[in-house]
Amino acid sequence: MSVVSAIVLAAVALCATMAVAWLVATRTGRSGWVDAIWSFAVGIIGAFLALVPSVEGDNDHGRWLVALLALVWSLRLGVHIAGRTIGDSRDDPRYGQLKQEWGASSSSRLFWFLQIQAASAFLLAMSIMAAAHKPAPALGLGDWVGVALWMVAIGGEALADRQLKAFRDDSANKGKVCDVGLWGLSRHPNYFFEWLGWTAYVAIAIGSPSAYPWGFATLAGPILMYWLLVHVSGIPPLEAHMLRSRGVQFRRYQERVNAFWPGVPMAATTREGT
Structure with a gap:
């Protein structure tokens, strides 16, 4: 299969997959399935593009390494989101708010919204493909820096997810805002580590000892994820929901803890009733 054919097939497959995600979400009423399916799709299609033979000089070890990173990432995240969706009968509040705003046209608008997600995928x-096909005779320093970044990202996101689940599972914390562990350093540590994982492909591609212009295409990963998580579909709608459901508690949390970048908590100044 030629590279062009593989890219076209990947684009079509992602559009079809997100159409299936739309169907699942509308039939079940649980939009959480959208994010689970999206996660699996990015990893599987990314690994497919990583393993497609490209040009002479491809390093088989490098291609398999990148494919494995993509697959393990998508498996962990997809399974986590799927488990959360199965265990909660409520709809994802972010999608729920969108449906409320869209009104009677919510079904059709959700379909096209998910096609935009297919484009981001x-x-x-x-970017995974660009990292996998760098010309190099063997694995080098950039590859191992990328693996180290990926391990920190996967471990950090998994830890943040576990800490949040443990907090929510404790009945004494009902109605409270989670600010323990990593959640005391960032209001969205899972998003931060998700973003960090995409810098791994940049290190792998740009760390190549030879000139590789396509390596800079990997920058699309962290740039796109930062924009989506911080400015579009991540923090803004989730924090709007938290302000509606937690009110003053969450405003105090916002004052004390950074939204995205981990840092030392600050002193809150919000007062009850303000």
């Missing part, structure tokens, strides 16, 4: 899969 395609860009991420292409």
Whole structure:
């Protein structure tokens, strides 16, 4: 299969997959399935593009390494989101708010919204492909720096997810805002580590000892994820929901803890009733 054919097939597959995600979400009423399916799709399509033979000089070890990173990432995240969706009968509050705003046209608008997500998935899969096909005779320093970043990202995100689940599972914390562990350093540590994972492909590709212009395509990963998580579909709608459901508690949390970048908590100044 030629590279062009593989890229076209990947684009079509992602559009079809997100159409299936739309169908599942509308039939079940649980939009959490969208994010689980999206996660699996990015990893599988990214690994497929990583393993497609490209040009002479490809390093088989490098291609398999990148494919493995993509697959393990998607498996961990997808399974986590799927488990959360199965265990909660409520709809994802972010999608729930969108449906409320869209009104009677929510079904059709959700379909096209998920096609936009297919486009973002395609860009991420292409960044995985760019990292996998760097010309190098063997694995080098950049590869191992990338693996180290990926391990920190996967471990950090998994730890943040476990800490949040443990907090929510404790009945004494009902109605409270989670600010323990990593959640005391960032209001969205899972998002931060998710973003960090995409810098791994940049280290792998740009760390190549030879000139590789396509390596800079991997920058699309962290740039796109930062924009989505911080400015579009991540923090803004989730924090709007938390302000509606937690009120003053969450405003105090916002004052004390950074939204995205981990840091030392600050002193809160919000007062009850303000």
